[in-house]
Amino acid sequence: MYRLGKQEIYEVRKVIKARKMFRVGDPKTGHLQEANRFEKEWARTIGVKHALLLSGGGTAALMAGLAGMGIGPGDEVIVPGYTFMATAAAVLMVGAIPVIAEINETLTLDPRDVEKKISPHTRAIIPVHICGIPADMKKIAAIARKHKIKVLEDCCQADGGSFRGKRLGSWGQAGAYSFNDYKIMSAGEGGALVTNDNSLFERAAIFSDSGAGFRPYTKNFTVPIFLGFQFRATEIMGAILRMQLQRLAGMLADLRRIRAQFITGLKDNPGIRFAPSNDPRGDCGVVVGFQFESEARARAFARAEGVGGFLPIDSGKHVYCNWEPVFKHRVGIHPGMNPYRMPRNRGLRMNYTRNMCPRTLDILKRTVLITLHPDWKKARVRARIEACRKAGASL
Numbered sequence: 001m002y003r004l005g006k007q008e009i010y011e012v013r014k015v016i017k018a019r020k021m022f023r024v025g026d027p028k029t030g031h032l033q034e035a036n037r038f039e040k041e042w043a044r045t046i047g048v049k050h051a052l053l054l055s056g057g058g059t060a061a062l063m064a065g066l067a068g069m070g071i072g073p074g075d076e077v078i079v080p081g082y083t084f085m086a087t088a089a090a091v092l093m094v095g096a097i098p099v100i101a102e103i104n105e106t107l108t109l110d111p112r113d114v115e116k117k118i119s120p121h122t123r124a125i126i127p128v129h130i131c132g133i134p135a136d137m138k139k140i141a142a143i144a145r146k147h148k149i150k151v152l153e154d155c156c157q158a159d160g161g162s163f164r165g166k167r168l169g170s171w172g173q174a175g176a177y178s179f180n181d182y183k184i185m186s187a188g189e190g191g192a193l194v195t196n197d198n199s200l201f202e203r204a205a206i207f208s209d210s211g212a213g214f215r216p217y218t219k220n221f222t223v224p225i226f227l228g229f230q231f232r233a234t235e236i237m238g239a240i241l242r243m244q245l246q247r248l249a250g251m252l253a254d255l256r257r258i259r260a261q262f263i264t265g266l267k268d269n270p271g272i273r274f275a276p277s278n279d280p281r282g283d284c285g286v287v288v289g290f291q292f293e294s295e296a297r298a299r300a301f302a303r304a305e306g307v308g309g310f311l312p313i314d315s316g317k318h319v320y321c322n323w324e325p326v327f328k329h330r331v332g333i334h335p336g337m338n339p340y341r342m343p344r345n346r347g348l349r350m351n352y353t354r355n356m357c358p359r360t361l362d363i364l365k366r367t368v369l370i371t372l373h374p375d376w377k378k379a380r381v382r383a384r385i386e387a388c389r390k391a392g393a394s395l
């Protein structure tokens with residue numbers, strides 16, 4: 001969360017004063033419809049037909065996307081080895097099996113390894129735009145088309161980013177966003193799913209509202225009503241996110257400006273090499289990444305006075321080999337609902353080893369990230385760049 005203030009407070013007050021916090025209601029009775037309005041505005045921003053706001057966060061959005069695609073037991077879904085464990089958890093929560101693939105130097109899914117990991121059971125790929133860095137959607141979409149499998153973009157850390165001028169989330173059949181407190185836009189919690197596919201949207205909407213059958217808006221649905229979860233968003237979430245959306249362009253512009261200042265200020269400096277980007281313009285600018293030839297050098301750079309960097313290998317739950325419940329097959333509320341024990345999943349690739357993606361581990365050990373903030377003043381940016389320059393020169 002970067003910017004939050006009076007506007008959000010004003011809009012939330014309106015919702016509370018009207019005593020209309022439940023999103024389901026009749027617009028004719030003066031219902032505020034903040035969640036509905038946010039969905040329309042978000043769909044327009046991303047450039048897609050449908051958006052669904054969810055209380056369950058990015059995890060729920062990923063689950064709704066997979067459910068919308070009809071993915072479940074008997075299916076494998078490819079996820080990268082560098083992402084929050086929720087990406088793999090969402091696959092398991094719909095009964096499918098995550099297959100872990102390598103990243104490349106961009107820190108995003110390596111298309112070459114994706115192609116190698118595709119099996120007759122693969123039904124989808126989840127590229128993750130980690131730290132706001134766009135994955136190579138052109139290559140990933142082409143692989144998916146060739147193998148007739150789906151793409152669900154995990155944009156949880158990349159609200160509003162783009163690849164080749166097209167918003168992240170609009171390249172795949174669906175895209176999932178998170179609005180928790182660590183994300184670009186925040187309502188404390190919450191998530192959204194976007195898609196152009198009508199039946200995917202209908203299935204996702206039914207899946208995420210256990211009372212969908214009683215809602216007037218489902219009258220025109222072509223998908224028969226089934227029972228699902230309860231991830232309905234509140235009007236308060238809608239009100240906050242509508243204001244956050246108004247701030248989005250400014251936040252991204254400032255993050256990108258600061259990232260560009262690091263790059264112009266440090267390029268051609270001895271000891272400095274930036275992590276490559278699939279699209280520097282579409283990158284959200286949440287971090288600036290450096291790469292070194294060894295872990296020792298990366299650690300020396302990150303530790304140098306004033307740099308304030310971190311090695312992604314140290315980010316715990318974001319590195320596949322620390323996904324203990326996945327490795328140990330501890331999933332679900334009952335052994336019979338554990339995908340690793342489901343008869344339909346027999347024979348799928350579910351034996352993970354700590355070293356199964358050696359390239360991912362090597363890259364994460366040699367990379368240093370500096371987390372940026374859109375409200376950093378000029379002097380602060382200058383001092384940070386100078387610290388990086390000195391640290392690079394002293395390696």
Ligand SMILES: Cc1ncc(COP(=O)(O)O)c(C=O)c1O
Pocket residue numbers: 056057058059060083084086087128130154156157178179180190191
């Ligand atoms: C890459 C990624 N995917 C999924 C999620 C899950 O989002 P949430 O915590 O909103 O459920 C997160 C959030 O931390 C994330 O960073």
